Amino acid sequence: MHLNKLSGTLRNHLHFFIILPLIIILMTWPNFAQVFDTGNFWLATRNIDANMLFWDAWYLKLLLGGQADFYYTDLLFHPTGVSLAFHNFSLPHMIIFAGLQAAMPASNAFNATFLILSFVTATAGYIYLNYLFQDKWVALFGAVVFGAGAFILTRPAHANIAFIATIPLSLYFLHRGLLEVRLKLLLIAGALVGATAFIGMYTLVCLLIMLLAYLLYFAFRRWNQPVFWSHILIMLLVIGAFLALRFYPMLVDPQGISSALSKSAGREVGKDLLGYFVNTQHPVTQPILDSIFPLQPFDRHWNSVVFLGYIPMLLAALAFIRQKKRRRLLPWLLLAGFFLIMRLGSFLTFNGTDYPNVILPKHYLTQAFPHLFKPFWAVDNFHAGTLFPFAVLACFGLANILRQIQSRRRLVFILVLTGATAFELYKPQYPAVIPAERLEFIEWLRGEPDQETIRLINLPFAIYAHKVYGFYQTYNGYPHVAGRPTRTPATAFDYINSNFILSAWNKAGAAACLPGDHNKFLAAQDQLLSDGFTHIILHRYWRNVAAEAKSLLYLPAAYEDDSVSIYRVDDLHLNCNSSAILSMGAQHNLADLYGSGPALLKNHVSVLGIHSYEMTDGHLFDYYSGLDQGLVNLVPLRLENLVGGRRSSPRLPLIDHESALAATDIVLLAYDPRYTGPTVADAYEDWVSSALAPCGVLAESGSAVVRLYLLPGFPCALATAADPLGVQFDIDARLANVIAEMRDTALDVYFLWEQLPAENYSVSIQFFDAAGSKVYNQDFVLGDAPLAYHRIDMASLQPGDYQAKLILYNFETHASVSGEVISSGARFERELIIERVTVD
Incomplete structure (x- = not known):
């Protein structure tokens, strides 16, 4: 009887089970074809977060095997471990993905899981819409609007966000349960709402808001019905039971809550x-x-x-x-x-x-x-x-x-409208293909003796890189010194920050065994060895490995291919035996060279240093190890990057020069003219000049030449002016220089920030006439780059003389910030004159 009823239901909605999967397949093509292609590692997305979905499914297998805890692991951030209370486990994705891997390769299972969850989401919308409108064709159209847009079909890497099937399903059972006064349906609704806590936190918040709206709507109509309140109370108890399982581990970790809430504080994206x-x-x-x-x-x-x-x-x-x-x-x-x-x-x-x-x-x-x-x-x-x-x-x-349409034309109209809607919602897929050779180092590690004792340090330390290392862990299972579960608590880094070597790497710096740091370096190595760490893996396809590579210059590589170099932790002490480090031949150049540079911000500044192959231990660059590398990105380059071939070297891996200038606003190109001839120097200068504008020689001596480059369009005087208009604000903000130039009827304003304020600050450029009255202003939210440019159209102003003044203010409280002009020591309480302009 039940089978006959189910069969009849499926036949009645056969149009949906044909059309909707076809739409999803077409809108995500070639994902469906790749599910059955086992010849390559093709993923439906290149988003780096997909790596953690692989880790989640792998971790689920450990959980089911009794080898792991749901809320804690020491496989990441070994040996102290890390809380997973704030990690975005999406259980439906984990279960389906892990299950499919029993029948197909991991990449194919990932793509199939994405298609299945997308279909389930659209189906959930269809069920509720069909109930609301009692029209299966209208429900089909609504399911496309709900489940076939970019929010669902372009986010294979974010199952915790894109899988929102519990929203319409919960509301469907809630709606029916309230109308039909059926507790059983309300219990199902409560279970679905509560289960959403194990699917996605953002979805849960949205669903709870919608649940509150539903309950308020019905409460105004049934406030005097005791059965209504008793049913609601029971449903809320069911929801609370699920939420307690999910949130209790968070609530007992106040530091974790604070860390989670501070993620990207002040920064909002996806808001246009x-x-x-x-x-x-x-x-x-x-x-x-x-x-x-x-x-x-x-x-x-x-x-x-x-x-x-x-x-x-x-x-x-x-x-x-x-x-x-x-x-x-x-x-x-x-x-x-x-x-x-x-x-x-x-x-x-x-x-x-x-x-x-x-x-x-x-x-x-x-x-x-x-x-x-x-x-x-x-x-x-x-x-x-x-x-x-x-x-x-x-x-x-x-x-x-x-x-208003004849019944025989309705079907054609709906199909055309549904297809047209799917077409306009379409967004291209951006897949990723992982080369098989990228994983060859894992096979080498598996051949190492004492497999149970292997502990890894992956370099570089970076948010995105740690997610990729999590993917690698699903193949090798070895504990890692770091990781990147969702909203990683700051306390997870306590062990790393307490170790001299790991702390330097965590700051994207080099841990060199300099004479002053000799004891700290060896003590850090001893700590790593006592805690079981065996191998250091330098993943050279990441752009910012140069500083970490500096720490490994004098170690023999136990394994090396085009993607990685693997070193043994036991060999770290060899760094202390380098004659170049012991001699410290050019340390005296540090003060002169570093002191000649402009004020710089780390995230968008690179120092590029040229090495010859014979001068891997070159005198000019030894002092980089003593530089406070929290200030700039130090990128040592081999001559072979641009000229003379691309020989592999365990001492100083090649840098991908095609990406070395990415996200860089300011570049200092440094070389030693004693060892770098004009032909080589010219080749590098041409390369940097292809992406940035040359601003001449910043420092020059018999042993060092440093050239400055800025983003095109910015005046070099921003960084080279003898008398810059620098400002120290009475918060943690410092403006190195600001230049304003009048061009026709527009004022171009250029900023060079030495230290940016918190991201909830804006600048206002205001214009005052000869009488001192404000006549015009424009405001801009500060970004995260040291260089900023704004053009202000002054065509609407009357002819005359004006003062352009700068105000830094908090855009939430509207409180302006006072400060001091660095060169003169002059104080200002609110406004700083940056230019006097004349409008003709």
Whole structure:
């Protein structure tokens, strides 16, 4: 009987089980084909976070085998371990992914899991929509709006965000349970809401907000029915039981909560209002929109996944125009509107331009409920709450149209409309292929004796790199000294920071065995050996391995290929025997060279030093080991990078010169003219000049030449001016120089920051006329780069003389910051004159 009923249900909805999978397959192509191709390691996404999904599935196998704990592991951050209470385990993905790996290779299982979860999400939306509208074709269209957009289909690496099936399913059982007064359905709804805590925290918050809205809606109508309140109480107890399992380990770790809440504090991405109306990567419509409207990069090139679709938006608008009982639409509009506004962040951003004075509700809600809303630094995660109520509104509009179309034409109309909607929601896939040779070092490690005792130190230490190392761990199982579970607590790094060598590597620096550090270096090595660490793996395909490589210059490589070099921890003491380090031949140059440079910020500054092959221990560069490497990126380069071939060397691995200048605003190119001839120097100067503008010689002596390069378009005087307009603000902020230049009717303002303030600060450039009255201003949110440029159009000002003044202020409190001009010591309380301009 039950089988016959199920068979009848499937036949009745056969259109959905044919059309929706076909749409998902086409919109994610060639993912489906790759599920059956076992010849290469092809992933549906190149997002680095996918690596941790592999780790999660592998860890689930350990959990099921009784070899691991759910909330703690010492396989990462060995030997002290790390709490996993804040890690984003997405259990449905873990279970399906791990299960499929029993039948197919890991990469194929990953791609299949993504397709399965995408279909389940759309199916969940279809179930509730079919219940609401009692029309399976309208529900099909709504399922595409809900489950076939970029938020779902372009995020294979974020199952904890993209798998939102529990939202419509929970609301479906809640809705039915309340209307039909059936406790069983409410218990299912409560279990689904609670289980969402083990799927995704962002989804859980959105679902809890929607649950509250539902309960308030029904409470106003049934407040005098005791059975209503008793059923709600029982459902809340079920939800609470699930949430207690998930949140108790967090609540007993206040330091972990503080660390989790501080992640990317002050920084919000995925918030541009225009994202709702523009599919920025559609291969057909995006070029057309670009030709009509000057689109700016959204959110510092953050991937926009919130495009609503023109057809669904028109249908939603049509629903309000034609719907006779608009009150039916109001709850869905309020739900969708709330999440649409929350996705805009704490202040308005439109077409790449920030408007910090336009404060939005998230700012106030974050202040009132920081534990709930502060973690939403990627505010596009609020879109999980938008999708279903928005799909309902679009379905209302479609249902209105269908009433006026003859029944025999309805099917064709819906199919065309559904296909057109899927087409406009389409966003290209950006897959990744991992070469098989990238994993060859793991086979070598497996051949090492005493497998049970192997402990690894992977270099470099970096957020993204640690996630890749987690992927490697699924192949080798060896404990690592670090890792990157979600919202890693700061205390996890205590062991690393207490070790002289690991601490230097964690700061992207070199741990050299200099005479003054000899004892600390050897003590750090002894600690690593006593804690069981056996191998150091230098992954050379990462750009920033140069500083770490400096620590390994004098060690023989136990294994080496094109991707990695492996050293033994037991050999670290060989660094202390280098004649170059012991002689410290050129240390006296440090003060002269370093003192001649401009004030620099680490993240966007690189010092490139040229080595000849014979001068791997070159005198000029020995002092780099003594430099405070927290200030700049030090990138030693071999001559062979550009000339003379690309010989492999365990002493100083080759640097990928094609990516060495990426995300770099300022470059210092240093070389020793005694060992680097003009031909080689010219080759490097041409290379750097291809990406940055030369600003001449910064320092020159018989043993050192240092050339300065800035981003094109910035005046060299920013860094070389003899009398810069430097400012020390009364917070942790220091402006090295600011230059303002009048061009026609616009004022170009250039900044060089030595130390940026916290990210909730903005600058305001204000103009005062001869009478001292403010007549115009423009405000800009500070980024994270030392160089900044703003153009201010002054065409609207009357002819006359004006003073341009700079104000630094907190855009949340609007409090301005006082400071002192460095050169003169002059104080200012609010405004600093940066230029006097004349408008003709």
